[in-house]
Amino acid sequence: MSSNPSNPQRTVAILGNGAVGIALAKGFVAHGFRVVFGTRDVNGAKAREALAAVPGARAASFRDAAQAGDLAVVALPYAGLREGVEAAGAGNLAGKLVIDTSNPLDFSSGAPQMVLGFSDSAGEIVQRLLPEAKVVKAFNTITAAHMVHPSLPDGTPDMFIAGDDEDAKLETGRILEAFGWRRAIDMGGIAASRLLEPLAMVWIEYGVRNNHWTHGFSLLGQKK
Numbered sequence: 001m002s003s004n005p006s007n008p009q010r011t012v013a014i015l016g017n018g019a020v021g022i023a024l025a026k027g028f029v030a031h032g033f034r035v036v037f038g039t040r041d042v043n044g045a046k047a048r049e050a051l052a053a054v055p056g057a058r059a060a061s062f063r064d065a066a067q068a069g070d071l072a073v074v075a076l077p078y079a080g081l082r083e084g085v086e087a088a089g090a091g092n093l094a095g096k097l098v099i100d101t102s103n104p105l106d107f108s109s110g111a112p113q114m115v116l117g118f119s120d121s122a123g124e125i126v127q128r129l130l131p132e133a134k135v136v137k138a139f140n141t142i143t144a145a146h147m148v149h150p151s152l153p154d155g156t157p158d159m160f161i162a163g164d165d166e167d168a169k170l171e172t173g174r175i176l177e178a179f180g181w182r183r184a185i186d187m188g189g190i191a192a193s194r195l196l197e198p199l200a201m202v203w204i205e206y207g208v209r210n211n212h213w214t215h216g217f218s219l220l221g222q223k224k
């Protein structure tokens with residue numbers, strides 16, 4: 001999946017420059033990709049922090065980043081999801097793999113609460129906003145700190161993914177394996193984000209109850 005001398009260097013647009021955007025940007029850079037962060041303010045504190053953390057990356061508007069990317073990652077808070085994805089522009093991401101890491105959480109009461117479920121999901125919102133992009137839900141059920149090389153004390157976890165495009169899911173699986181995951185587990189079309197987003201709450205709730213943040217999911221007894 002990596003860019004290497006026999007493969008022209010590919011650019012990944014990372015829409016969002018928080019903990020998730022930075023963690024995945026580091027992973028992509030380590031695998032030979034160019035990174036361009038999409039941000040609301042290229043000179044803002046968040047963008048500057050991200051650029052300092054990921055040498056070689058640059059920051060651009062959401063639109064310019066989306067245009068520049070051969071593929072994209074959505075790493076935006078739910079409160080800014082529509083705004084950021086709309087600003088990126090459906091036309092700029094048409095035909096491209098778009099990995100959506102987001103969870104539909106509201107933090108206004110302090111503790112995170114799911115604000116979607118059963119009949120819709122953030123993954124489906126992203127796909128509706130980008131009808132010609134190949135949206136794959138992934139990386140939403142682990143903390144940013146373990147998105148790349150998630151080697152946990154008792155094993156290497158699996159990542160559940162969902163998306164409508166088979167090739168896009170295969171590419172996401174290659175990215176996950178390059179990033180050190182045991183396996184990408186395909187849960188079906190993008191509507192399966194309705195299952196994967198609440199699974200993030202299981203991860204969060206376990207962390208809160210135990211004040212422990214280094215866990216991950218693994219599916220035992222998988223079909224070979």
Ligand SMILES: NC(=O)c1ccc[n+]([C@@H]2O[C@H](COP(=O)([O-])OP(=O)(O)OC[C@H]3O[C@@H](n4cnc5c(N)ncnc54)[C@H](OP(=O)(O)O)[C@@H]3O)[C@@H](O)[C@H]2O)c1
Pocket residue numbers: 015016017018019020021038039040041044046047074075076077078079080081083084101102103104105139140141142143144145
């Ligand atoms: N943090 C984790 O460990 C983790 C793990 C799994 C999944 N997730 C999910 O991944 C997504 C990204 O998480 P994160 O923690 O990296 O996000 P974050 O730090 O809250 O936000 C990322 C960036 O989004 C930009 N942004 C655009 N519109 C915004 C708005 N309306 N309000 C606030 N910020 C806005 C901000 O950059 P500018 O100001 O430069 O525009 C901000 O730095 C979320 O949906 C989260 O639920 C997070």
